Amino acid sequence: MTINPFETAKSQLQQAAETAHLDKDKVEQLKNPDRYVEVAIPLKMDNGSQKIFTGFRSQHNNARGPYKGGIRFHQDVNLDEVRALSFWMSFKNAVVNVPFGGGKGGIIVNPKELSAAELERLSRGYVKKIYPIIGPETDVPAPDVNTTGQIMGWMLDEYQKRSFNSSKATFTGKSLDNGGSQGREEATGFGGVYVFEEVVKSKVVGLAKDASVAIQGFGNVSTFFAQAAEKIGYKIVALSDSKGGIYNPEGLGFEKVLAYKKSSGALKDFPGAKNISNEQLLELPVDVLVPAALENVLTKDNAEKVKAKLIVEMANGPTTPEADIIFAKNGVAVIPDILANSGGVCVSYYEWYQNMKGESWNKEQVLEKLSKQIKLAFADVLEQKNKYNCTFRTAAYVLAAQRIIDKME
Ligand code: GLU
Numbered sequence: 508m509t510i511n512p513f514e515t516a517k518s519q520l521q522q523a524a525e526t527a528h529l530d531k532d533k534v535e536q537l538k539n540p541d542r543y544v545e546v547a548i549p550l551k552m553d554n555g556s557q558k559i560f561t562g563f564r565s566q567h568n569n570a571r572g573p574y575k576g577g578i579r580f581h582q583d584v585n586l587d588e589v590r591a592l593s594f595w596m597s598f599k600n601a602v603v604n605v606p607f608g609g610g611k612g613g614i615i616v617n618p619k620e621l622s623a624a625e626l627e628r629l630s631r632g633y634v635k636k637i638y639p640i641i642g643p644e645t646d647v648p649a650p651d652v653n654t655t656g657q658i659m660g661w662m663l664d665e666y667q668k669r670s671f672n673s674s675k676a677t678f679t680g681k682s683l684d685n686g687g688s689q690g691r692e693e694a695t696g697f698g699g700v701y702v703f704e705e706v707v708k709s710k711v712v713g714l715a716k717d718a719s720v721a722i723q724g725f726g727n728v729s730t731f732f733a734q735a736a737e738k739i740g741y742k743i744v745a746l747s748d749s750k751g752g753i754y755n756p757e758g759l760g761f762e763k764v765l766a767y768k769k770s771s772g773a774l775k776d777f778p779g780a781k782n783i784s785n786e787q788l789l790e791l792p793v794d795v796l797v798p799a800a801l802e803n804v805l806t807k808d809n810a811e812k813v814k815a816k817l818i819v820e821m822a823n824g825p826t827t828p829e830a831d832i833i834f835a836k837n838g839v840a841v842i843p844d845i846l847a848n849s850g851g852v853c854v855s856y857y858e859w860y861q862n863m864k865g866e867s868w869n870k871e872q873v874l875e876k877l878s879k880q881i882k883l884a885f886a887d888v889l890e891q892k893n894k895y896n897c898t899f900r901t902a903a904y905v906l907a908a909q910r911i912i913d914k915m916e
Contacts (some may be wrong), residue, residue: 811833
């Protein structure tokens, strides 16, 4: 049975609504995105043929500011996924308290099958279809799964030409030489580790200084998460990409893995490690589990087998509501996506702000600000958790929903 992430998102909100007796009418409004569009993008392939790709943009809620959220390029993108992701963005932006609403976009495509020139034409073709509904004060896209600063650059250029608006603030996550912010690349992964450190400090979960960590995913988020976590002493014992993973209970050494993946193109057969599947990674005897790839990986079918005491959701939507119930019953703490991975959009806000004001901040300033803002978000969530004696996820939703509802009034 396929799990619909949009149903997951709505049920997470419903849980918070019941816990904190939120305004019923406003909650019903929040279960429906304001608007979503589906677009057809014709792409001229390098061999002269044409293919039509399908893209989406969902604008969930803008009570707190412009719609804001990434654009994903993936073969499994679909409307309900994009709607769910836009929904999660509204709540994430409210948790970390940046003045944005929630949006998300995507194209159904496996970008690894396109040449660089095709990828550029596809990115520009998408903007050609959605440029009337985005802009620095209406909807501000950014990178997500399989999209990069380079892609944001092509999209921004196309947007500027078509809208006659020269502002760079319509897209964030741009490269540094094109109006991007220092620290944006690292922001999601580092932000996750800042949250993780706060969890440890709060003693909600008892962890040794060299606790073992398994990370699913090998993209931008997991790379910076692993680097930062290893730097403060945690042991990265397992990692995976879309083809499978590697495990060494003594620790892998992240820099060595990175170099190996660069030279061999895969993780498989990394010296000293055992090859494992993505499913096995989730069930390893580790202290901390970090799903940092795609949604719906922790379900009722494997939640009982998870041995970690703490799950830090660096992917969006990795845990289904049934799995959440099992984790709560088994005393597994789950730091929800809308808090754990909010560092990315937080620095996207700094980028947008710098573009709007013509400022340029250095990396130290950015990371210092990020760390403060994330710590505050964690403290705010913990306060709700203690008040309602609920999970971190429900506490984060209560906090965010209240912040959004206040602005809807
Ligand atoms: N795609 C990222 C996320 O899911 C970042 C969004 C943004 O920076 O707007 O949070």
